[in-house]
Amino acid sequence: MKWSKAFIPTLKEDPKEAETPSHRLLLRAGFVRQHQSGVYIFLPLGWRSMLKVMQIIREEMDAIGAQEMMLPALTSAKLWEESGRWEAFGDDMFRLKDRKDHDMALAPTHEEVMTDLARVYLRSYRDLPQIWYQMQTKFRDEPRPRAGILRVREFIMKDSYSFDATWEGLDHSYELHRKAYKKIFDRCGLKYTIVKASSGLMGGSQSEEFMVVAPSGEDRLAICEECGYSANVEVAQAEASAPPESPFKKREKVYTPDVRSVEEVSAFLNVSPALIVKSLLYTDGEKWILVMIRGDHEVNDAKLAKALGPDVRMASPDEVMDRFGMPVGFVGPIGIEVDEIIADKALKGMKGAVVGANEEEHHIVGVDIENDVKIDRFEDIRTVVEGDRCPNCGAPLKVVNAIEIGHIFKLGTKYSESMGAYFTDKDGSRKPIIMGSYGIGVGRILAVAVETYHDENGISWPITIAPYEIDIIEIDPRKTADVTEKLYSGLLNAGVDTIWDDREATAGFKFKDADLIGYPLRLVVSPRKVKEGVVELQFRRDGSRTDIPIDSAVEKIAEIVSEMREKASR
RNA sequence: CGGGGCGUAGCGCAGUUUGGUUAGCGCGCUUGGUUCGGGACCAAGAGGUCGGUGGUUCGAAUCCACUCGCCCCGACCA
Incomplete structure (x- = not known):
């Protein structure tokens, strides 16, 4: 992409409504724009990163045999009434009526629709197991949207659902998801913790959350730095530290x-x-x-x-x-x-x-x-606090803020029983399908990546989810157009995702934009260095720079990029 | 839902307390010229229902009432 033709509206000044780093920087760097409270537009850069995240998710879900499909967002009230969640969701559900006055809902999640599909087609143990997933817009009328795309009312979620004949089967499907999620978040370059969690409105027996520690997070985690124990404070159990000696000896x-x-x-x-x-x-x-x-x-x-x-x-x-x-x-x-x-x-x-x-x-x-x-x-009826004793090793626990990016649930038979999704087992008996459900907030991956990787100059993307991998900065487009053109087309041919900053602007201006947006690599083409037969490669993360000969530049950069992609995947 | 803050040009803001003629500033934008390794400079320009409605007044961005929207904290939440 040539920058001069691109739609990348960066802002010189901080938008006043944004306080959280990811909110501020995603707005400033031209990734998103607000449409209304808790509803965002993804601009070209933001959408490129979203698509990269989604592609990683797709590859890893497909790798565990999950099948992608697309369900409606516009759903009938009937299904929700069957599961009891028409009531349970309350004001969090966006509701509307069609012209025939039928109640409808914009789906906040899809257990009901998936179960409805399963109960019709998964009739025999021979049809099981199945894992179905989709990446789709969810609607939740949050009481208080906040921090840009961190808590929103309309957002893209990868949600998958497993259908098994046995509890061992559910354990297996759950474990497959757990492993796939680790790979996904590893490939996105994130540092996360897996914690025991509460299953809340979803129901079911067991759930774990994938959390990224960040000051702006709304969840609170009890973590033990000694043994690695971690749990959401909602469910964490720990022995309290002893109170001080009381001055009152007599009642x-x-x-x-x-x-x-x-x-x-x-x-x-x-x-x-x-x-x-x-x-x-x-x-x-x-x-x-x-x-x-x-x-x-x-x-x-x-x-x-x-x-x-x-x-x-x-x-x-x-x-x-x-x-x-x-x-x-x-x-x-x-x-x-x-x-x-x-x-x-x-x-x-x-x-x-x-x-x-x-x-x-x-x-x-x-x-x-x-x-x-x-x-x-x-x-045990209290919420764990900092300083409590770790249930595993007794060391004092820390409590930190974190952002939830994924949540996996063993649902069991909650939905299959309430909605009548039964199959016939080998012995001819009729049993409820055993289900799991698994979610990833796609936009939140972007948000936590920014929360984790930013400095005073802007974002510093993990290469796997950066909108472009390398930004060619031309110091003086009039003098080096031919060299740059060759480097640009060479990099594209080598499969490097490249943007070429060919704008008529000063070098400083281009550097500032590059810092702000956070491309992991920059290739600086200056008349001075071109004369010496070299170009300069710069790394956003550590600020290091190195000269490479023009002749071997494409090959060398392609090599570095592929190493960096590997490293982000760990 | 409770508490706090905000709404004036595309963006960031001043002006509102104490009403007064033509509503300012910086950035951005347009045109011309000069510049070209960390958000360049000079010159000339364009751009406004002061969130909305109603009221008070000779006169309202400014005062009053109602209302819409946005942000932050809390409650809530998968």
Whole structure:
């Protein structure tokens, strides 16, 4: 491509709406443009990179025997009603009606459509296993789109679905995906972590996420630098670090006027939040449950739901006032009348704790949790925090932000049973198809690559997903056109993805654009060096440069490019 | 949904507090000339429903009401 003919609208100044590096740089470098909140246009450069990512995905999916197809984005409400997700998705689903007033949805994912296809055609164990996939636009009306293409309402996803006759078969399909995903992300040059995850709305028994650590990430990971353990904090389990020695040796009620929150109590009594116990009231509408957790910890809703059942919710301050006659800030476990008291495991054996006194303006200090409180059971109901002990090796855990780029699920029979996808097994019995589902956010790969590989001058793409592999920068197009033309066509013929900056602009201008866009290689053609019979090859990643003779330049560069492609693949 | 911020030329911004004649600046764009290894210089130009609607006023970018859109934080989320 000749740059003078290309549509590459780079911006000299930072767009004001962009704060996250990937957002700012993808806009500035002319990869994407915003159409509306959470909806983006992919410009030529951005789309080239997307296509490269998609081609890598396609090759690796095909390599495990997966078959690509294309499903509709416009789907009928009927299917979603069968699985129960017409309700479950709530406002996150884009809904519309057709002219006959039928309910439709723009699909946020495709388990239902795939299962609908499977139940018609996969009738015998002989038809199994199958892996089907597509790369297609998904629609999710996110409550808060953010950070450019990181969280959007319309995005391209590679989603695949496995259909097996046995649980061992599912394990195998899952493992195939796990390996393919590693190859895909390796080839994209990304550094990622695989973590245990929550399956959330998808359902199913087991899931893992592929995460890239980045400050702008919305997910939080507990990681152990000693043994490599890592898990999403949603599901991570770890032993809490011990609280400090309590100054309160004796149990007594103290006057704590206007002091309610953990921070206030901590400041007022001059005691660590780890020695304060929060008492939270939950209810399912009939039963009342007191949940106890350390002041420096947070309740993990997913874990709590597992312990208490899905219908239990936190009571509102008004409800607590109605039922117990006191503000939530002073609720405590001693003497309160509830149906059950459940405490987080971290409270086991705790002495000298501070709890609410069940009386306005008072707290009780010096509480021996196990002896002074009638706790019905201890459960792990908190979210892991930095400093907790690694469940594998006991080292202190770190908590870091990360971006999810892939997620693999063992769905089991959730959809096959609810939607009636059964096959006839060898012995003639009728069984539900055992399913898995596997997703990759294609645009997010671009975003995390930029998050990982950028500096103050711009992006520095892994060569495998760069919009072009090399940028020929002509210092003075009038004097070197013939040499450059030969290099350009030579590189194209050698299979090197090349753009030629033939614009009438100063050298500095071209260098700045090249830095910003982040082509991994630059070939500088200057009148001075051409006279010496050489051209200069520059590397974006480390800034190094080397002169090579014009005669062997094409051959040499093709060699370097192919090495770099290999290296990105590891 | 709660909190905060923003909307003026293609982009980035000033002007709004305290209403006043022709709405400015930088970049970009057009034409001509000079330059040519890190976002060149000179000259001449073009480009605006001041997000929208309604109101107050002799007069509104500026004041008032309503409204639309965008960003950030939180809640939420696969």
